[in-house]
Amino acid sequence: MAGFLVRRLLALVPLIFGITAITFALLVLAPGDPVLFLIPPEQRGSADIAQFRHELGMDRPVPVQYVSMMADLFTGRLRSFGDRRPTTRQVAEALPTTLILTATSLALTGALAIPIAFVSAVRPYSIVDHAATLFSLLGISLPTFWFGLLLIFFFTEQLGLLPASGIRPTGATGYSPLVIWRFLIMPTIVQALGILPVLVRYARSSLLDALSQDYVQVARSKGLAERTVLLKHVARNSLLPVLTIMALLLPFLLSGSVIVESIFALPGLGRLAVNAALSRDYPTVLTTTTIAGMLVVVSNLLADLGYLYLDPRIRHG
């Protein structure tokens, strides 16, 4: 078990360097010069561009820039080109919002997807199943942006029930659930709707697959109550692929929430990363990419640990 964990964590190192090296290469290859972009407008004619380039460390060969930035990143000395603050601090400020929204969206998705899939799988091709299919198709088809604005129109503008911007009231500190829950309702629904249909479809087919297995027939023929058969034998076995899908969806939630963050004015990682990429802030882009990569790897690791818990064959094999 310990060996497994160590191996997985060690695999993180080349992976992170691979991701960041490709990201850095793409940034460098994109047209435009970040140094010219960063010079204040009124200095554009007179600034000492070479000096400015030197101050940012951009006069060195590209591989040296990359290695130096990565070294600074892991020692916490890397500073954003934009606001010149340590990038680790930028991320530390953005991460709580992203993690909270990811957690609530995953929780809502899991809480809805599995029961819906269960009802669909137990009564396939029934009205309930068709309704679930229709719901899934709608969920996949609705643009996040439009759906978010629709919710804001009804719940904020028309009914005045929910706030539409920010993660907490102005003046509030911390992220106490007592304070922020009203701010999270709409972003969570929008975020969850983006992944819920995928999960429902996977869970349904996985459940259908499990229901047709011999061991289920055996369990039923032994006279076990249907409830026991479903919960103990079917659910547990069909949850494995669902867990995999949830782990695969995490990157989408962690990095793909920029639209949700923009609509609901949430100060999360997505907006930080996109703004940094648009303004050629190499250090911040590298940092957010590294953090996102690490989060994805860790979430996959958690999914693997979940397998160990759920499936004795993996645990003992």
Added chain:
Amino acid sequence: MGRRVGAVVLAVLLAAGMGVLPARGQGPAQAVIAIWGLPIRILGSSEAVTGYVSLLLNDSLTAVDPQGNVVGRLAAQYPVSPDGKTYLVTLREAKFSDGTPVTAQDVKASYELYLHPKYPTTPPALLEIAGGPEYKAGKGSSVTGITVVNPRTIRFILNRPYPFFYEQIGTAPILPAKALAGIDVARLQEAPFTRKPIGAGPYRLTDWRERESITFDASPGYWGGAPALPRVVLKLIPEDATVLAELRAGNIDAGRILPEAYRSFQRDAQVNVLRVPGDTFYWFAPNFRLPMFQDVRVRQAMAYAINRQEMLRALYLGLGTVPQSPIHPSLWQFDKSIKGYTYDPAKAKQLLAEAGWTLGPDGILQKGGQRFKFKYGFLAGKEYQNQALLVQQYLRAIGMDVDVEAHERGDFFGRYFSPTGNIEVVGIAWFNLLFPPQTELEDNFKSTGSGARVIGYSNPELDKLLDEAILTRDRARQKALYSQIQHLIIQDVPHVLTIRPDVIWGVRKRFALPSGIDSLRGFFGSVPRWAVR
């Protein structure tokens, strides 16, 4: 049992959640103003937003009133010697937000900071102080023309009579010398002061949350008396539609309104709508290094070809003006009598014909075997793109073959900041009121200006007028010179001015705004005077 516990926890959470939300009208009176971007730093940045925040935090020696007259701010008396070169300022009794008094030493330290060789945004007027240019060039240990006479009095000696000195130093806030002492100007952006500023303005910055909000509380020792509004919160909301919903619901107190929502907000019983000429206007400019743009008739033809009223209607529902001058209409330098170009494609074609361009078989103008074809580059984004597409159509109608090309930010600014950026025609916007109009005009239209150099523009007559305007002491003569400058710019068409969309703000009716707000900068400057009804 478990379910009951869960239900109780949920009920407590809901009840508590309801309770912790600040009820409207409770606590200190505050205004939550939605803003599209927060500043990166408060010092050494030329962002428009930084300028607005600075209006809340800082104060300067002098300012200019709406009639264009210099008024004292931190300066109680500010006489000028008869030769126009010595300026003696006596400070009023004022305090910084940390409670320390504003002294002549603070003025000296602030101006020396702005004149530091590494300081990025030096106000041009400070370079008129004797020793200022040398200090800026790194050749002096202090600015010889600044003398602290006593703690309340400071003297400036200029290199030449410069009538705009008091008018222009209004953009240079006075900061506490003690706080500036430890700043390494070469690493200004990393200095904690730039994010924890201390100023002599009506508010002090009390809370800064990255990409979330900035909170300002009334500064207790402000010389102008406590602002009517004790607390101001600038809240970042990037999405316009969200701003509208939050304003309608009363979750924010003020926010920018889209033209599409203007009419409906005019009928809103809870929101007052304020509409002023925008600080931003749009233009496009040719690269004068390309021979086809060197004939003024060609540039005038381009100006006649653009249907600006239609652009305004199509893109901003008509809520805006057609700019006849690059100067903001709220300023005294603006000449109301100027009549720019009206939409007249026939006149445009006639001018092109006079310049020797004739329509070829493919419907495109040609001269000496060269087709009139160019690239129109713009910053990727909806507003610039919509305009580019319309300009393309208008110019195509007079026989010009225009390729429009969107550049993402890094690429666009990289090109536009560089005289060798290979631009052919660039579509861009200009922010008025960040700098004194003379600075704006010199930057864009004087042959030494950075903007003018990018497009390779030079007009000796304009250079001469701009030099003369800055040295003329008689206001009537100054006005006449600025009028001439504006006429010349319109006639010579270094830029084809297109549209100036209005700025529309909604403010909840529980706030009474002062009258006379005529720009976005004026809107932010008025915040300390908002009264809570």
